[in-house]
Amino acid sequence: MSDSNKSQEKLPGRPLVGTFALGFILLLLIVDNAESTPINPFNAPPLVALGSGEAPSGAHCTQP
Amino acid sequence: MSAVLPISARRAGLVLLGMVLVVGSFATAGPRAALLMLVGLGLGLVLEGLRFGFAGPWRVMVTERDGRGLLAQFLAIGLTALVAFPLLATFPEELTGAHAPVGVAMIAFAFVFGAMMQIVMGCGSGTLVNAGSGNLLALVALFGFIAGSFFGTLHLPWWTGLGSLPVYTLQGLFGNGAGLGVTLFGLAGLSTLVYSRSAPEKRRIPRRLWLAAVLIAALALLNLVIAGQSWGVVYGLGLWGAKFAQAAGMDVAASTFWSSSGHAVRLQQSVLTDVTSLTNIGLLAGAFLAMRWKPSPDPQVAALSATSWGLVLLAGVIMGYSARVALGCNVGAFFSGVSTGSLHGWVWFVAAFAGSYAGLQLRPRLMRAAAVSRGMATGGQGS
Numbered sequence: 001m002s003d004s005n006k007s008q009e010k011l012p013g014r015p016l017v018g019t020f021a022l023g024f025i026l027l028l029l030i031v032d033n034a035e036s037t038p039i040n041p042f043n044a045p046p047l048v049a050l051g052s053g054e055a056p057s058g059a060h061c062t063q064p
Numbered sequence: 065m066s067a068v069l070p071i072s073a074r075r076a077g078l079v080l081l082g083m084v085l086v087v088g089s090f091a092t093a094g095p096r097a098a099l100l101m102l103v104g105l106g107l108g109l110v111l112e113g114l115r116f117g118f119a120g121p122w123r124v125m126v127t128e129r130d131g132r133g134l135l136a137q138f139l140a141i142g143l144t145a146l147v148a149f150p151l152l153a154t155f156p157e158e159l160t161g162a163h164a165p166v167g168v169a170m171i172a173f174a175f176v177f178g179a180m181m182q183i184v185m186g187c188g189s190g191t192l193v194n195a196g197s198g199n200l201l202a203l204v205a206l207f208g209f210i211a212g213s214f215f216g217t218l219h220l221p222w223w224t225g226l227g228s229l230p231v232y233t234l235q236g237l238f239g240n241g242a243g244l245g246v247t248l249f250g251l252a253g254l255s256t257l258v259y260s261r262s263a264p265e266k267r268r269i270p271r272r273l274w275l276a277a278v279l280i281a282a283l284a285l286l287n288l289v290i291a292g293q294s295w296g297v298v299y300g301l302g303l304w305g306a307k308f309a310q311a312a313g314m315d316v317a318a319s320t321f322w323s324s325s326g327h328a329v330r331l332q333q334s335v336l337t338d339v340t341s342l343t344n345i346g347l348l349a350g351a352f353l354a355m356r357w358k359p360s361p362d363p364q365v366a367a368l369s370a371t372s373w374g375l376v377l378l379a380g381v382i383m384g385y386s387a388r389v390a391l392g393c394n395v396g397a398f399f400s401g402v403s404t405g406s407l408h409g410w411v412w413f414v415a416a417f418a419g420s421y422a423g424l425q426l427r428p429r430l431m432r433a434a435a436v437s438r439g440m441a442t443g444g445q446g447s
Contacts (some may be wrong), residue, residue, distance in 0.1 A: 014198025014361040018352045021203055022197045025345055028304055028335065031311045036334040044094025049158050049292030050151070056292030058339035059330050060166035061299040061388065061396040063405070064224045 071359060077416060078353045085349055093336040099290045100339060104346015106283045107295075110345070111193045112354035116140075116276035118394040119181045119190050122420045131262030135255055136273035137399075142251045143281035143402035148288060149244040152329075153235065162294040164391040166411045167228030173386035174412045177393065178419025180383035183427055184376055188297035188393030191380070192344055201365045201376055204306030208380020213298050213306025215381070216388025217321040223389045232407040243405050250410065251402075284399065291339040294400035298387045300340030303330055320389025336353075375430050390416075 012020075046052040069077070090098035110116060121133025152161050164170070181187045184205040186194050191209050194202030233243055234243035259267050269277075287295040310331070311315045317323055322331050335341035355361055368376070387393040392401060398416065399425060401409020 010367045011200055011364045013364055014355055016198070017203055017364070018196055018198035018355055021198070021206070021348055022352055024203075025348060028307065031276050032126045032307050032335045035307055035438050039093050039095060039334050039337060041092075045096050047095045047099065048290050049096075050155060052158060052292075054292075055157060056160045057155045057305075057326075058291055058293050059299050059326055060162060060293050060296045060340065061302075061392040062162045062401065062408070063299070063326070064164070064220060064228075064297070064391065 068423070075357060078321065078356055082349070082353055085346065086256040088340060089336060093334065093342075096290060097336055097342055100287070100342040101291065101346045103283050103286050104343035105350040105353070106346075107189075107280070107343065108193060108196060108347040108350020108352075110276055110279045110283065110350075111189065112197050112351035112359075114272050114279070116260050116273060116280060117190050117193075118187045119185060119400075119420070122178075122187075123182055123264070123424060124415060125258065126421055126424055128266065129261060129263040130266040131258040132178045132266055132269050133271060134258050135267070135269050136277045138251045138255045138258075139274070140271065140277035140284075140397055141403045142248055142281045143278065143286045144399070145244060145247050145251075145405075147236065147281075147285050148294075148404050149240060149247070151285075153240040157391035158292055159288060160235070160293050161406060162296065162392065162396055162400035162409070163231050163233050163404065163406040164397070164401065164408045165224075165228040165231045167224060167391075168226045169223035170228070171392040171407065171411060171415045172389050173223070174415035175419035175422070177383055177386040177390055178416035178421075179423030179426060180379045180386065180419075181394075181416075181424030182420050182423065183379040184383060187395070188301070188383075188387055189347060189395045191383075192297065192348045193351040196348035198352070198361060199365060201368075204373060204376050204381070205380035208377045208382075209384035209387075210301045210305045210308075211303035212305075212381035212384025212386075214309060214384075214390045216385040217302045217306065217327075219320050219385075220389055221320045234405040234407065235404075237407075247402065247405060284403070287339075287343065288404075293339060294396070294404050295343065296340045296392065296396035296400060297344060298340075298344075298384070298393050298396055299346040300335070300338060301384060302388055303335060303338055303341060306331055307335065372430075 049056055077394050086098050086101050089101040096197055116136065117133065118137065121137060124130040152159050184191065186202050186205065191202050191206045234246050271447045284295045306316045306322060317328060317331060321327055330338055391397055391408060392412065397409055397412040401412060
């Protein structure tokens with residue numbers, strides 16, 4: 001067995017790490033649910049911004 | 065899991081997982097959230113499934129004179145610009161581009177970001193995609209990125225105060241039609257430069273990347289049409305960091321950044337109402353689906369020394385911080401900035417590419433030689 005394979009055996013495989021990443025998202029949603037104002041389903045934005053007549057209100061990394 | 069479940073059952077489960085994400089978004093946050101989750105899933109599937117990336121192509125352009133991935137990036141940006149410019153001109157009340165000012169800190173931190181993304185082998189989107197595809201190095205970097213982009217928000221007003229130009233767009237400078245022409249001319253010029261500097265056998269875009277470029281452009285345009293704003297990554301990660309900091313007891317809302325009106329709303333409301341959070345979640349999940357769809361997953365990265373793992377985490381923090389202060393990463397600043405006419409997108413690219421070159425020189429000195437020669441080579445797509 002090559003050194004590379006031996007080295008990789010020490011770490012969890014990709015399926016497990018990927019599942020852990022999804023678990024982290026689940027944790028985020030749980031924390032978010034506890035920290036945020038409940039979503040009002042009757043105040044959801046229109047399906048698509050284009051043609052909605054509304055100015056975009058989302059945040060973006062280009063905004064200082 | 066693969067040893068127990070037949071592949072057909074596993075794939076059925078993956079389809080179900082994708083549907084749960086979309087339907088769950090619809091049920092909790094409405095139809096737009098569901099569409100944005102779909103866009104994010106599509107981006108993750110394309111980036112991982114067709115191995116379209118940002119950091120990797122920048123690296124191999126320098127180290128192997130392989131310009132194919134970089135040319136595919138320019139192609140995707142050009143295709144997006146072709147549609148985005150007319151859309152933004154026709155619907156200025158409903159759609160907005162990724163426009164930001166050029167500033168001293170923006171340029172400096174774009175350079176730092178470029179260097180760090182070669183340390184962790186991934187940019188903002190690449191870190192999410194690689195983490196979703198089970199790359200342990202990327203997952204560690206992602207935790208750092210989230211923390212760093214949150215720290216960046218705390219200092220952003222100070223950094224931007226060092227000096228910035230007004231927001232310049234190519235539409236504003238040259239007019240809508242000419243602005244698009246200048247953008248396409250600039251991309252063509254860069255493509256010619258890359259083509260001429262590439263090794264002869266590494267300058268023709270393969271079919272896989274042609275397809276990926278078209279799909280990425282289509283999904284980025286869908287993001288613009290659905291959300292009213294361009295595709296971005298970093299804001300969502302900083303918001304996630306803010307949520308965790310708030311949960312830990314920090315008075316995040318008292319900071320200058322998070323007390324300003326638009327950001328305060330985002331902090332108060334669920335991440336499922338935040339555009340970039342939705343596409344980020346979809347991106348990560350889409351990459352997971354693409355990874356598990358394969359009959360057998362790619363090998364994991366090789367183990368690093370404890371010091372090297374620590375450096376990866378630190379590089380992730382610096383990368384997140386610098387992406388926030390540089391007003392975007394490869395996606396928000398470069399891809400979306402250039403494709404919607406922002407001058408800062410071009411400046412960001414030059415600074416980050418220079419930083420990427422520096423990072424490639426720095427990386428072997430930071431990582432243990434054994435880890436560099438074995439682990440990183442199998443470290444995923446390096447998107």
